[in-house]
Every structure is written in structure tokens, then in C-alpha cells.
Amino acid sequence: MAWAKRILRVNLTEGTCKAEPLNMDWAMDYLGQRGLATKYFVEEVDPKVDPLSPENKLIMTTGPLTGTGASTAARYSVVTKGPLTNCIACSNSGGYFGAELKNAGWDMIIFEGKADKPVYLVIDDDEAELHDASEIWGTSVWHTDDWIKEKHQEPQFQIAAIGVPGENGVLFSAVVNNKHRAAGRSGVGTVMGSKNLKAVAVRGTKGITVNDPEAFEKAVNDAKAVIAGNAVTHEALPTYGTQVLTNIINELGALPTRNAQDVQFEKANDISGEAMHEPRRTDGKPNLVRNAGCFGCTIACGRISQIDPTHFSVKDKPQYHHASGGVEYENAWALGADTGVGDLEALTYCNYRCNEHALDPITTGATIAAAMELYKIGALTDEDTGGIKMEFGSAEALVAAVDAICDGTDFGKLLGLGSKRLCEKFGHPDLSMSVKGQEFPAYDPRGIQGMGLTYATSNRGACHLRSYTVASEVLGIPEKTDPLVTDGKAGLVKVFQDLTAFVDSSGLCIFTTFAWSAEDIAPQIDAACEGDWSVENLMKVGERIWNLERKFNLDAGMTAEDDTLPKRILKEAAKTGPAKGLVNGLDKMLPEYYELRGWTPQGVPTEETLSRLGLA
Amino acid sequence: MDKALVIDVGKCTGCRQCELACSYEHTGTFNPARSRIAVFDFHEKGRFVPYTCTQCDQAWCQQVCPVGAITNEDGVKVVDAATCVGCKVCTIACPFGTVNYEPATGKVIKCDLCGGEPACAAACPTEAIVFTDVSVQGFEKMRAWAEKTDTAPQANA
Structure with missing residues (x-):
């Protein structure tokens, strides 16, 4: 069936791997992946746990559709309590790892405790075993991937791993699979490192079946036709990737620039999706080699790039001259516009390094941007930076700073705190563009008002992937709303949050929702899985997941005061573009949002809400 | 036989819908390990290559x-x-x-060509795999190369 109905529990302290049946009652309420793993997590872990202690757990989880023939059924998530945010963390990745894990016959892996020395987990269908990682501890994701395949003589392993920053406590380490696909945010890789767990390698050959094959085939084929007939999923994303947005969002005056001091970047076009297609002056080749799809994906938005070998960042480093994952919109923004750097090759190099060492490129770029502003006002000195001239717009400074994080220099360790702790340490907490400790991504809430509420209320700290109202406010999906007004945004955010929560629990990619409505998705889940998976029920599952995450965060110590935005976004008006003169109107949206959610004015779910969702 | 699978490597995105379709057709399960067509990911060359009989x-x-x-x-x-x-x-x-x-x-x-309707070709979203007239397998390639033929007078001719 779509679920493998089996989980693997790995106790790192004891060194044991045990199979358990999946709790199907919970699966009926939480579907899979994000929702179901969060249910397991909150049942098993004290919300007040120190994220980097052995008492925290880390769950790698697939959805029921992961590995099936549905388009984009590649996804897996990493669920834990995040060290950057002290909130629930759930980061989602594509590539081939998730489908392989499902094909090995596992819905999820729960890691608990801490190994007394570095280990990696090998799963070969039913067999799971921990191995000594001492030879790969201290090395990169890329090296680890090659080494494990060589060591076990198994080129068909799919591998997820952390780099050196994750071992060393850099608070925004990701878990990277297939060398360039990341469960990127909230420091899930840091938790993995704190458990002395270097990597997970999987080979799966068992196969996946669905509940109603005939209905599934029809639903999947209908849905694929919708993707193939949609301009965003069939043309824009394969051609330009998410990078199609750079010029659009910049025109709209919503591209945070130089640590969100500005909302438009004068060099946006130089780092755009269009620029990635342009032949370079140096070698006549474009930065982009080709597009790529994750497992089962009929969109294929992925970027495969190759850096100009004469560029200063890689001139004497042939190890970076090959093709690998290129910049996506978020990475190009964080490493580029937010630091004022308009050098596409430098951004590509930094992106390679983020993949090589499993760093969240959004927090990496945004923290460097905050450091540049601290440097500009003199709060951060050459002594602190190890002599790096941290000036906005300096590609050399950007490259040196990313190298510093990967190499673990003193300055790298400072940056490794993330912008919130860095800015607090140097006396200017307001210069961190973060919510609940996590940096916000590439949409300025002054130019796209709904994203302000999205960031403020996201359960994993500032994030665009919890309610992507950009779809409505900019792209007109499912219908166009005005990005400059706050009216109606509370309801929009709630619907997007609930929809996204169930999509993230299915094994499908959220990018399908550029083309698919819930009505396209529900029949695929309903055909694959036992139970009732109508649109109505799925939206309720989404709402249940959202409230479960919220409840965990409140129990962890978060309050309504944390549902806010950086002072700059609330007080300093946009200087240029369509949003000129505007700040974000969070105060107009938040009370209405709480009310729509069935929460008290203090942002706490009422008893009635909890009991309606079966959470009381 | 008058038709064959023709693979255009340049169009492959590495999505493995072909492997999914092949394994589903032959085993009733989604299981790339039992697919008769395999996609190879040459990541550092930025190339995906589907390969079969x-x-x-x-x-x-x-x-x-x-x-x-x-x-x-x-x-x-x-x-x-x-x-x-x-x-x-x-x-x-x-x-x-x-x-x-x-x-x-x-x-x-x-590969048995699924009895004349190969599932891989039907599932491929980019036409990297097509099932076409065997005698003109090279036609598109010929045309692409023909287009590159430079007939301008050579400077040293």
C-alpha cells in the first residue's frame, strides 16, 4: 500500500535499529510526512527539550505518495525541534532519497539519543545497520557521498548527509541528499550533527503499491495533464526555475536588498533566471547547463550550473569546475540581492559550497547581509571578521564569508550563530531580518503584505513555504489579490497554511500547486490510500497539523509576542517601487488571523478549536 | 518490427517517470529497481541518460x-x-x-516494448523517449546536424 506501514527506530545511544508498525490511527488523522512525523514527535518529545541534547529526536519521513508514479512524488521531510528557532522544525527535500527510503519499505526513521562516536546508517531494504563514520567525520557531504558508495561498493545508494558545519554546531546546517538537494531550513542538520550522525545511505528494491490502482492511474494522468498544460509548471519553471521570479519580484519592489534596507536591487537582472541562460563573456558558455527533475517530477525546475573556471572564486580550485546544483531564486536573493552582490558566478560558487557542506543558503546569505550592515555601522570590525572587508556589494567578501563558515574560522563561528544571535551579540538586535530566530526569505513584506503575516505566524520561523501568498498576490493563483493591501490576507494566509500542511504530508511537492488545486490533489491521495481523503477532510487534516505545530511551539515557550516582524519591516517605509512609503500592516492582519483560526487574542487555540480538530 | 524507442539524451531531466511506468507495467508496483529502462545521473557532467534494450x-x-x-x-x-x-x-x-x-x-x-505500447515513452514528460518509425530513427539528429552545415565560401578555398 501507499504507506509502507513500518517505521525504523534507531537508538543512537544504544546502537540499535528496530522495526515498528506504523500507527495507522494517527496516519488517518495526519496523512504522513510532515503531519504524521510531527504527531510522533510531539507524543515522544518534551517541548522544552534542548534541541541539541540527546533527548531531542530527529525524524526522516516520507509521505504515502512518496515513490509512487504521481508527479513530484519525491518528497521527504526532516522533523525535529530546531536549534535556530526553538520551535518545531520541518524541512522538506526532493532528489531521489525519499523515494528510495519508501522503496526499502520504511515510512520513516526516528533517531533518538546520541552515538558515543560518529556513525552513519545503512539501510538495504529490511536490513538497517549503524557503521563507524570516523573516516568521514570532518569531511563534506560530497566526499561522504562518494566514500560511502565506494566503501560499500553500492553505486545505487541514495545518501543524505551533513557537512562539517553541522558537526560543529553552525545553527543553520541542512541535511543534503544527492549532493545538491536540501532539507534546508531551521538547522535540522545541526541536530543530526549533535547526535553524531553523519549520513544515511539507502537502497530500496521492494516496490510500492497503491490502494486502487485503476483510480490512481486515472487521477495521476489527469493531474499530469494539468501540469503539462500550465504556463508556470510547463514553461516558466523548466526554463528559468524559481529564478523566473527575480526580475518580477524586483519590479514589484519586494526584493529585500542590502539586508532589507532597500526593496529593489539595481543588479537584479544580472543574477536572474534569464542571466543564467546568457553566454558568458569569458568562455562563451551560459551559467546554466540544464534543468533537472527530482524523482517522478514532470515539472523539472531544478538548476544544474557550471561555474566559469576563470572566475576568482574557483580559479585555483578545479574541484568546483564540474556541473552541480545552480542557484534557485531564494539562494540567488539571499547570497546576492541581500548582500548587494550582483556576480552570478560568485553566487553559484557560494551555492556549491552550501550544498557541499549542507548549509541553509537563505540563512547563510541573510546572516552575511546582517554582518555587512553591522560592519557598515562599525559594530563589527576587521578584528572580528579576520580582516575580511565586509562591504555590501563585495563578491570577495561574500565568498570569503561563506568559506569562513565552511572552514570553521573564528569569524565563521560568529556567522554560524545566525543573524539573530549575531546581531544581539554586537548590540543591534533590530538588524536581524528574522522571525522566531529564522531569517525571512526573498519577499519583502512591505511590497507583498500577505507575506508579512506568513512570516510572523509560520510555525518554523520566517518562511515562504508555509503559506505562499505570493501565488495569489503576484501570480494570480488561484485568484489575483492586491499585494499592497492587507484586506483579506488573514483568510488567504490561513487557507494557504492548511493546504500546504496537507500537501507537505503527502509526498508531493508544493510547486505543483502553481497548477493543481486541492481538487486535483485529493483524488490522487484518495486512490492511493485507504480512508477518506476528500478535499474537505484534507483541509481539516492541514488545519489539525497547523494547530498541533502551534501547540508544540506554545508549550515550548513561544508566545504571541513572537508573532511579529523585524522593526525595519514595521517602521521603515519602502524607499522605491510600487510599495514606496509603505510598511507592513501586520497589526491589521494578525487579530483577524487569530480569530479565523479559532485562537484567543493571545494566539492560543481555544478548547473549542482543539476539540473540533481532535487535539483536546 | 517497424517502430523503436528513440532516446534524446538532451531532453532527459532525470525524473525517472520511465522507470516508474516500466516497473508498474511489468510488476504492478512502483519500483525502479525492477525497471527494464534505467536513467543514469552523471551529476558532475549535468547529464541524465536513459538506457535500455x-x-x-x-x-x-x-x-x-x-x-x-x-x-x-x-x-x-x-x-x-x-x-x-x-x-x-x-x-x-x-x-x-x-x-x-x-x-x-x-x-x-x-525490455519487451510492452507489447507495442511502451509505457516509458508514454510517461516521459519531455519526449526524451519516443516510440517511432525505426527507419527514421536518425532523422531529427540528421536534420540538426544538417542545419549546422556551413555552405558559405571558405576564405582559403
Whole structure:
């Protein structure tokens, strides 16, 4: 069936791997992946746990559709309590790892405790075993991937791993699979490192079946036709990737620039999706080699790039001259516009390094941007930076700073705190563009008002992937709303949050929702899985997941005061573009949002809400 | 046989819908490990290459099979699972590696063109795999190269 109905529990302290049946009652309420793993997590872990202690757990989880023939059924998530945010963390990745894990016959892996020395987990269908990682501890994701395949003589392993920053406590380490696909945010890789767990390698050959094959085939084929007939999923994303947005969002005056001091970047076009297609002056080749799809994906938005070998960042480093994952919109923004750097090759190099060492490129770029502003006002000195001239717009400074994080220099360790702790340490907490400790991504809430509420209320700290109202406010999906007004945004955010929560629990990619409505998705889940998976029920599952995450965060110590935005976004008006003169109107949206959610004015779910969702 | 699978590597995104469709057609499960077509990811070259049997006219696999399990059905080399004894000699004989032993069944498996409607080609979202007239397999390639032919007078001619 779509679920493998089996989980693997790995106790790192004891060194044991045990199979358990999946709790199907919970699966009926939480579907899979994000929702179901969060249910397991909150049942098993004290919300007040120190994220980097052995008492925290880390769950790698697939959805029921992961590995099936549905388009984009590649996804897996990493669920834990995040060290950057002290909130629930759930980061989602594509590539081939998730489908392989499902094909090995596992819905999820729960890691608990801490190994007394570095280990990696090998799963070969039913067999799971921990191995000594001492030879790969201290090395990169890329090296680890090659080494494990060589060591076990198994080129068909799919591998997820952390780099050196994750071992060393850099608070925004990701878990990277297939060398360039990341469960990127909230420091899930840091938790993995704190458990002395270097990597997970999987080979799966068992196969996946669905509940109603005939209905599934029809639903999947209908849905694929919708993707193939949609301009965003069939043309824009394969051609330009998410990078199609750079010029659009910049025109709209919503591209945070130089640590969100500005909302438009004068060099946006130089780092755009269009620029990635342009032949370079140096070698006549474009930065982009080709597009790529994750497992089962009929969109294929992925970027495969190759850096100009004469560029200063890689001139004497042939190890970076090959093709690998290129910049996506978020990475190009964080490493580029937010630091004022308009050098596409430098951004590509930094992106390679983020993949090589499993760093969240959004927090990496945004923290460097905050450091540049601290440097500009003199709060951060050459002594602190190890002599790096941290000036906005300096590609050399950007490259040196990313190298510093990967190499673990003193300055790298400072940056490794993330912008919130860095800015607090140097006396200017307001210069961190973060919510609940996590940096916000590439949409300025002054130019796209709904994203302000999205960031403020996201359960994993500032994030665009919890309610992507950009779809409505900019792209007109499912219908166009005005990005400059706050009216109606509370309801929009709630619907997007609930929809996204169930999509993230299915094994499908959220990018399908550029083309698919819930009505396209529900029949695929309903055909694959036992139970009732109508649109109505799925939206309720989404709402249940959202409230479960919220409840965990409140129990962890978060309050309504944390549902806010950086002072700059609330007080300093946009200087240029369509949003000129505007700040974000969070105060107009938040009370209405709480009310729509069935929460008290203090942002706490009422008893009635909890009991309606079966959470009381 | 008048049609063949034609693969345009440049169009492959590495999504493996072909492997999913092939395994589903033949085993009723989504299981790339049991697919008769495989996509190879040459990540550092930025290239994905789908690879499967080309149905040789004089097929090594068919000729070496000691029990006559591989037959020629209108040009398609088909393994009769009931006859196959799992000796794997055909996997050694095939120069391209496209006949493989399947531990789950104890038989060899290879592409059989799904009886004339290959599931892989139907599932491919980018037309990297198409099922087309065998006599014009190279037509698009010829045309692409023909277009590059420079007929301008050479400076030193």
C-alpha cells in the first residue's frame, strides 16, 4: 500500500535499529510526512527539550505518495525541534532519497539519543545497520557521498548527509541528499550533527503499491495533464526555475536588498533566471547547463550550473569546475540581492559550497547581509571578521564569508550563530531580518503584505513555504489579490497554511500547486490510500497539523509576542517601487488571523478549536 | 518490427517517470529497481541518460540462451519467463548490459516494448523517449546536424 506501514527506530545511544508498525490511527488523522512525523514527535518529545541534547529526536519521513508514479512524488521531510528557532522544525527535500527510503519499505526513521562516536546508517531494504563514520567525520557531504558508495561498493545508494558545519554546531546546517538537494531550513542538520550522525545511505528494491490502482492511474494522468498544460509548471519553471521570479519580484519592489534596507536591487537582472541562460563573456558558455527533475517530477525546475573556471572564486580550485546544483531564486536573493552582490558566478560558487557542506543558503546569505550592515555601522570590525572587508556589494567578501563558515574560522563561528544571535551579540538586535530566530526569505513584506503575516505566524520561523501568498498576490493563483493591501490576507494566509500542511504530508511537492488545486490533489491521495481523503477532510487534516505545530511551539515557550516582524519591516517605509512609503500592516492582519483560526487574542487555540480538530 | 524507442539524451531531466511506468507495467508496483529502462545521473557532467534494450536484429541474448527462452516476436526479443532457468548467460552475452537478472523472480528481465505500447515513452514528460518509425530513427539528429552545415565560401578555398 501507499504507506509502507513500518517505521525504523534507531537508538543512537544504544546502537540499535528496530522495526515498528506504523500507527495507522494517527496516519488517518495526519496523512504522513510532515503531519504524521510531527504527531510522533510531539507524543515522544518534551517541548522544552534542548534541541541539541540527546533527548531531542530527529525524524526522516516520507509521505504515502512518496515513490509512487504521481508527479513530484519525491518528497521527504526532516522533523525535529530546531536549534535556530526553538520551535518545531520541518524541512522538506526532493532528489531521489525519499523515494528510495519508501522503496526499502520504511515510512520513516526516528533517531533518538546520541552515538558515543560518529556513525552513519545503512539501510538495504529490511536490513538497517549503524557503521563507524570516523573516516568521514570532518569531511563534506560530497566526499561522504562518494566514500560511502565506494566503501560499500553500492553505486545505487541514495545518501543524505551533513557537512562539517553541522558537526560543529553552525545553527543553520541542512541535511543534503544527492549532493545538491536540501532539507534546508531551521538547522535540522545541526541536530543530526549533535547526535553524531553523519549520513544515511539507502537502497530500496521492494516496490510500492497503491490502494486502487485503476483510480490512481486515472487521477495521476489527469493531474499530469494539468501540469503539462500550465504556463508556470510547463514553461516558466523548466526554463528559468524559481529564478523566473527575480526580475518580477524586483519590479514589484519586494526584493529585500542590502539586508532589507532597500526593496529593489539595481543588479537584479544580472543574477536572474534569464542571466543564467546568457553566454558568458569569458568562455562563451551560459551559467546554466540544464534543468533537472527530482524523482517522478514532470515539472523539472531544478538548476544544474557550471561555474566559469576563470572566475576568482574557483580559479585555483578545479574541484568546483564540474556541473552541480545552480542557484534557485531564494539562494540567488539571499547570497546576492541581500548582500548587494550582483556576480552570478560568485553566487553559484557560494551555492556549491552550501550544498557541499549542507548549509541553509537563505540563512547563510541573510546572516552575511546582517554582518555587512553591522560592519557598515562599525559594530563589527576587521578584528572580528579576520580582516575580511565586509562591504555590501563585495563578491570577495561574500565568498570569503561563506568559506569562513565552511572552514570553521573564528569569524565563521560568529556567522554560524545566525543573524539573530549575531546581531544581539554586537548590540543591534533590530538588524536581524528574522522571525522566531529564522531569517525571512526573498519577499519583502512591505511590497507583498500577505507575506508579512506568513512570516510572523509560520510555525518554523520566517518562511515562504508555509503559506505562499505570493501565488495569489503576484501570480494570480488561484485568484489575483492586491499585494499592497492587507484586506483579506488573514483568510488567504490561513487557507494557504492548511493546504500546504496537507500537501507537505503527502509526498508531493508544493510547486505543483502553481497548477493543481486541492481538487486535483485529493483524488490522487484518495486512490492511493485507504480512508477518506476528500478535499474537505484534507483541509481539516492541514488545519489539525497547523494547530498541533502551534501547540508544540506554545508549550515550548513561544508566545504571541513572537508573532511579529523585524522593526525595519514595521517602521521603515519602502524607499522605491510600487510599495514606496509603505510598511507592513501586520497589526491589521494578525487579530483577524487569530480569530479565523479559532485562537484567543493571545494566539492560543481555544478548547473549542482543539476539540473540533481532535487535539483536546 | 517497424517502430523503436528513440532516446534524446538532451531532453532527459532525470525524473525517472520511465522507470516508474516500466516497473508498474511489468510488476504492478512502483519500483525502479525492477525497471527494464534505467536513467543514469552523471551529476558532475549535468547529464541524465536513459538506457535500455535496442532490440538487436541478431541478438546476442537470444543466440546464447541454452533453453530457447528468448524469442523474436516481430523483431522484439521477448523472454518467456516460464522457460527461463535464470542461468544469466544472456546477461553476460549482451554487450550493452540491458538484460538483467531479477532476484525477486529468479528470471532475467529485459525490455519487451510492452507489447507495442511502451509505457516509458508514454510517461516521459519531455519526449526524451519516443516510440517511432525505426527507419527514421536518425532523422531529427540528421536534420540538426544538417542545419549546422556551413555552405558559405571558405576564405582559403
